[in-house]
Amino acid sequence: xxxxxxxxxxxxxxxxxxxxxxxxxxxxxxxxxxxxxxxxxxxxxxxxxxxxxxxxxxxxxxxxxxxxxx
Numbered sequence: 001x002x003x004x005x006x007x008x009x010x011x012x013x014x015x016x017x018x019x020x021x022x023x024x025x026x027x028x029x030x031x032x033x034x035x036x037x038x039x040x041x042x043x044x045x046x047x048x049x050x051x052x053x054x055x056x057x058x059x060x061x062x063x064x065x066x067x068x069x070x
Contacts, residue, residue, distance in 0.1 A: 004011075026044060033040040 026048070030040050030044055033044075
């Protein structure tokens with residue numbers, strides 16, 4: 001946010017919107033795949049964790065600190 005202080009509010013609003021859309025999609029997915037067990041929730045949490053780790057080890061490692069590019 002430091003390089004673009006005039007856009008901080010828009011960035012925060014966009015991030016909040018993206019998080020709410022992702023939460024709604026995950027909620028719909030878990031509701032649709034619910035079979036009476038906790039497996040859909042466990043598999044969804046596992047998939048989200050693996051996706052997060054993949055992004056951390058590829059995109060973040062390749063680009064490093066975003067603030068350094070400003």
